[in-house]
Amino acid sequence: MTARRLPHGGEIDRSRPLRFSFDGREIHGFDGDTLASALLASGERVLGRSFKYRRARGLFGAGVEEPNIYADVTDGDQFRVNQRVTTEAAANGLRLQSTNTSPTATGDRMGFIDAFSRFIPSAFYYKTFMWPNWHLFEPRIREMAGLGRLDTTKSGPIGDQINHFCDVVVVGAGPVGIAAAIMLAEAGQSVLLVDEGSRIGGSLLHRTAVIDDLTAAGWLAQASERLRDLGVQILSRTTAFGIYDHGLIGLNQKHVCGRPDTLWRVRPDQSVLATGAIDRPLPFAKNDLPGIMSAQAGLTYLRRYAVLPGQRIVVATNNNTGAEVAQAMAAAGAKVTLVTLRAEAEPLPGIALHAGRRIEGALGRREVAGVVLDDGTRIDADCVLVSGGFTPTIHLYAQAKGKLRWDDAMLAFVPGSSVEGVTVVGGAAGQFALAEAFHALPVALKLQAIVPITAGVPYAITPAWPDPGQKGRIWVDYQHDVTTKDIGLAARENFISVEHLKRYTTLGMATDQGKTSNLNGLALMGQITGRTIPEVGTTTYRPPFVPVPITSFGGPRGAELMNPVRRLALEVQHRAEGAIFGEYGGWLRPAHYGQNDAAIVAEAGMARRTVGLYDASPLGKIEVIGPDAAGFLDFIYYNTVSTLKAGGCRYGFILSENGIVYDDGVLVRLDDNRFIVSCSSSHVPGVHALLEEWRQDRFPDKRIHIHNATAETATIAVSGPLAVDVIKAAGVDAVLDDLSFPHMTTRWGAWGGIPLRLTRVSFTGDRSYEISIRQDLAADLWDALRDAARAAGGGPIGIEAVMILRAEKGFIVIGKDSDGMTRPMDLGVIGPLRNKKAEFLGKRSLLQDEAQRPDRNCLVGLQPADGAGPLPVGAHGIDQNGPALHSIGYITSSYPAVSTESPVALALIKRGAERHGEIIMLQHLGKTRMARITHPCTFDPDGDRLHA
Amino acid sequence: MQTFSCPFCGSRPEYEFHFGGDAGNERPEGFATVAAPVWAEYLHFRNNPKGDTQEVWLHMTCGELFVMDRNTVTMAAGPGQPILPPKVTP
C-alpha cells in the first residue's frame, strides 16, 4: 500500500461512503470519487494490462488522456464496455472487470508474452503467419486482441439527441473558458459553456492560483455566480467531440444516475476552444511501470480526491510546473525528490533537488521501486510523477481544417491560421501561463473587456524528447506498447511518413488516440531521420475527440421509428377484416386477409368469380394542371398524351433520360387542362420531383401547375364480373353503363352527397373501377362497398391476390418485372418509338447501339414444362452452348395456377419476344427446371372480361 | 450537418435537398441528329471540379430547383439563386 487517502480535503463527501468491486475485490470510496481515485486510494497499483505485451499497468492520467486503465462495468441490469476509469464517477454497487486480462489485472495468465517481446516488434504480423495461411493463426489472435467483452445478451441504452442554437459555444470551463464565457455573455452573446469534468473549474480544481486577489476556489465561486447571473448555459460532463461542416459542433453529455448520454448538435456562430493542454510522459527506460504517473494527474488525485499517490515520490520534469507538484506532495506528507532537466531550478524547502538531471530509467519489476538518474544517482521511490511538457488540445481546431504552427519556445503545435467561426484561447493556444492567457482574451474574442488579474511565472521548458541512442525499453504509446525501438524499426524500414509511422507501429491508434504519445513519437522520428518536428508533421485529427457511445449517434431511431412505413387511411378497416400486412414500396398494405398463404389463392379466385375489393390508395395521384399541361406531358411520357380526350385514360411509360422505363401507369385526362399522373406507389416522390424538375428546367415560362394529391385521396378498387352491381348496391351515385362509361375512361360520381371519381381501368383483367374519395371520408365508403361485395359473394382481397390476377394478364410491376436495363421495346411497346415525332424524355437513348441490340431480354410468360409446380422466382434461364454456361434471363414473378391451367410466371428472357413456344432450361440453386416460353398474357388474351 | 439556402425558404438542413447536377448541362436537342458521344456527354460526363463549382439543387420540401455556388473542398455554399431570371416589366 503506497497511495493513501488523506483524512481531510478534496471534493469527496466523506459522509457518503460507497463500495464497488474491481476484479472481484471490494473497493471503498466516497461520493465524489471517480472510479480511478477510489481505485488509487485503495492502494492497488496494477489495474490493467497493455494491449500487446500484456504488461502490468497502473493509472497514468486523471482524465480523458488516460491510456492504461479501462474496465467493463456492470451497473445493475446495465452493462458498459471499455469504460475509462479516470472519467467515470464511482457509484455504489458497480462491478468492474479490468479489460484485456485473463482473468484479472494482477493475475493475468498472458503476462508471459512480454518475455517474447523482442520477437514481436511493431508490425511483426506482416512478416509471418503466411504458411500455410493466415486462417490458421487468425482465430487465436482475434481472441487475444480486443479490449472489453460485450454482453451480447443485452441491448444498451437508447441515446438521447437534441438540437441547439446559440451565438457561442465555449468548450472547456477552465479559468480561461470561464473568463471567455463571461466576457462574451457581458457583450450580449448567448453562450453555451461545456466541460467534460463533473464540475466547472478545469485546472483551478487542482492548481493553486490567485485571481483578482481571490484564491482559485474563491474566484471560481464568484465566477459561477456571474455565469448564472448572465444566463450562460453550462453543461458539465459534456465533451465537444467534433466540429463538422458549416460550423456544426457535436457534444456528448453524460448524466449521472444511469440516464443514457445525450448527443447535442449545436450550431453556434462561433466556437471558442478553451480546451487546455495535456501533460506528456518523459522518455526513460521502463517508463510504463505502475506507479509512474503524470504530474498533473498526481496533483489532481491529491487536491480533488485527497489521495496521496505515494510516500516516497520523485517528481521528474523538463519544465517549470514541477515545483508546485513537488511542494503539494511534500505538504501532504510525502518524502519528495524533484528531478528537473532545468539547471536553473531553485531549491525548495524540504525537497531534495536534482537540477539539470533526467531520469535514465525506472527501477522495479512489476511496480516502480525507484529511478536511476543520468548521473547514476539512484533514488528510492514508490511513485514517480512525470511532466514532459504540455501539448495543447487543438483537436477541434484541426478538425475544422486549422493549420498548425510549431512553437519552438513552448515546444508545442499551436494554432497557426485563422479558421472562420473558431477561436482558440488559453492553453490550447499555447498560452500555458494563466496571466498570459487571460491577457490575450479580448483580442482573441474581438471585444473590449476587463481581464482577470493574476500573477505567475511564464511557462519555460527544456526539450526532453526520446533520443535514438537511449538504452532500454522506453514506451511512447502505453496502451499499444509502442516503444522507441518500434519507431526506430519503422524508420529503418522506410515507414518515415508520419501516417506510415502511425499505421505501421499503431502509434496513437489506441482508444486514447495518442493524446499523451503522438508528439514524443513524431519527435523521435524527426531525430532519427534528420527532420524537425514540423517537418515530420502530425497525422490528421479525426473526430471524435474521445470515444462517444454509438447509441448517442443512433439516438431513438430504431424499430418502427426507423424509416417509418406509410400507413393507409383505411388501416383500421383492414385490421378489422383480419388483414396480414406487408411492406410494399414503403407502404404498409394488406398482403391477404386470412391467416395463411392459402387465403391468397382463394381471394384471387373469388375476385375472378364475383368481386374483389382492394385498397389502391398508395397509387400516385399527381395532378398536372394548366393550358400547357398536355404539351408538357407529351415530353414527359413515352406515349403521346395530347391526343387523349377529356375523360379518357391511357396507359403509358415515363422513361429516364437514359431510356430505361422508370415508371408505368395510367394517365387520366379530367379535362383539357387537367391531368392525373397515376404512378407506382413507390415512385410518387420520384415522379413528382421529375415532373417539377422538367417543368422548371424546360418549361419555365409555361402555364403548368403540379400538385401531388396522393395523400389526400383514398382509392378503393372494385374488380370482378359483379363490380357494377356492388358499386350500385353500396349506394354510389354514378352512371355505370358501358356505353356512357366505357373502359379506360374516368367519370365523376357521388356517395352520400360526397363527390368521388371513378376510373375504369383494370390491373386484374376483369372489369374494374377505381373509386377515389377524400381520404378522411373513405372509411364509410369502404364499409358500404365491403358489405355489398360480401352480399355478392365477394370481399376484400390483399395485394398478393392482386399480384396473381395481374400476372395472369401479363401486367408488369415496375422494378419487379422490369430491371434497370429495361427499355419500353423490351416490354413489347414499340409504337411510340416508331411513330412519335415529338421530342420526349429518353428518346435519344432508345437509339443507342445497346437499346437497338436484337438479343435483349424481353418480357415473356413462362409455364412449367416439367410437370412440377410453380417456377421459382429468381431462377435463371441457361444456355449451355458456347464455352461456358451462361444466363439468358430470369424469372421475375411466379404464382400458382388460379384462373389458368398452369402456374403463371413472368420473365425477362433474351430474344424472348421471338421465342414463344420454345422450351428452355432453368437453373435455381443448383437444380434445373424446364419451362415453355409464352406470351406474357395467359388469361383472357382477347380481353373479353373487360367488356371494353 | 450542412445548411443550404433555398431562395424561397431560406436556410434549411442538408437532408431537405437533392443534388441535381452541374449548372449549364444543356440538353442536346434533336434526337435524330445528336451524335452518340454528344448525348453521352450530356447524360454522364461531369465537370466534377475540385474547388468552386456551380450546381443545380432541388429543395425537396418546396419542390423548387435553384442554382447554388459551392466549394467542393471547403463545403462553403453560397445563397441559392432562382433558376429564372427576374421578370422585367416593360
Next chain:
Amino acid sequence: MTTTYSALSLLKEGFNGQKGWAKAWTSPEPKSRYDIVVVGGGGHGLATAYYLAKNHGIRNIAVIEKGWLGGGNTGRNTTIVRSNYFFPESVRLYDLSLKLYETLSRELNYNIMLSQRGMISLAHTPAEMEMSARVVNAMQINGTDAELYGPEDVRRVLPIYNFGQRSRYPALGGIWQGRAGTARHDAVAWGYARAASKLGVDIIQQCEVTDFIVEGGRCRGIRTNRGDIRADRVGLAVAGHSSVMAAKAGFRLPILSYALQACVSEPVKPVLNTVVVSPGTGTYASQSDKGEIVIGGGLDRMPSYGQRGNLPVLETVLSGLLEMFPAFRQLKLMRQWAGIVDVVPDSSPIIGESPLPGLFLNCGWGTGGFKAIPAGGTLLAHLLATGQHHDISRPFDLDRFARGRLIDEAAGSGIAH
C-alpha cells in the same frame, strides 16, 4: 540485411535487436524518363507497377504519388473483399481479384491477412429474398461461390442480430459468399510496394503531377513539382481525383467525387465473425482482428473532395447498425473518417485508354476499389504493356457510355454495390 519475411527471420532479428531489416521499399529520386509511369501510389497504382514488372518484364517504371503510399482510399476503406456480383463481366473481374488475393500473401512475402470469414448480404423482405435468389443463381452460373441463406443460416452466422418482434429489418436470409472477407488494407499497399521495389520499380512519394506532357496529340509523360518525367505510356490510378487529373489532360469523365464515410468502434473481444451488409439500413460492418467494429454506409449527399466525415450520414449509418445489433448500443465510436470515391453512373469501373492517347485509365471504382486491387493492377498493367485490352477489361472501357452498354449492377440485382 534481412529481406525475406518469415518466422525464422523474425527469430533471427529478435536476437539482433530488429536491426537488420532492409527498407520495405527504396525512395529514389525520379529519373527524367521511364518506359511507363503510373500516377497514383495507392493499391491499384502499386499493383499495376508490380504486375508490369512481374507479368510483362518491364522494369523501367515509376509510381508517382502526391502524398504517401496508400494514403488515399487504400488506407481509408473498410477492407472488404468479395466477388458477389450479378453480371458475368463483373464476376470475371472481381473473381480474378479474389483469386489473386487468395495467394497474395505468399506471392508478395507479406502477410496481407486475407481473412475469408464470409459475407452475408441480408434480405429483409420476401421481395428481397427473390432478388437474392436471382443474384445467387447468377453467381453460381457465372462460376463463383454463392449460397442462398435462410433465416436459420442467418441465426448461425449472425447470432447477435436483432431477431426481435419489433425488428424493423428482420433477416429472412440473404446472399452468402464464403470466400468473401477482409484483408489488411495497408498491408496490401505496402506488400505491393515492397515487391515492386524489389523488382526495380521506382516509388516516388511527395511528387505531385501538375500537368501532362502532350506531343503530337499523344501523352508523352508528366510534369511534376519535382520536374518533368517522360514516358511512353502513362497509367492513371488516382481514385477520387480522377476528374481532376482528367481535366489536366483535357477531357471529362462520367464521374462525380463523393465522400464515403467509415468509422470504427473501440476494440472488443470477438462478437462478429462475418462481413454483413443490409440493404434496409444501408449499413455494413465487420470486426477487425484488433477487435474494432469497422462500419460503413452510404455516400454523403453532395459531391465532395473534403476528406472528412459529416454527422447526418454517420447518424443514419450508426442507427442502422444498432437496429441490426442492439448489443452494439454498449459500444463507443472511436474514429470516423472519409475517403473520396469516384462515383460512376453504372457503379462499374472504367479501365481503358483515355481520350488522350498514351494515357490509360483505372478509375471509377466507386465504393469498392479495395477488393479489386489485384485485378485492377493486372488489367491496367496489361493495357500499359500491350496497348490492348485484356478480355476481362474490355467491357469496362470508357466507350460503353456512348454505346449505352452500361454494366449496372444495381439495375440487374437490385442491390447497390
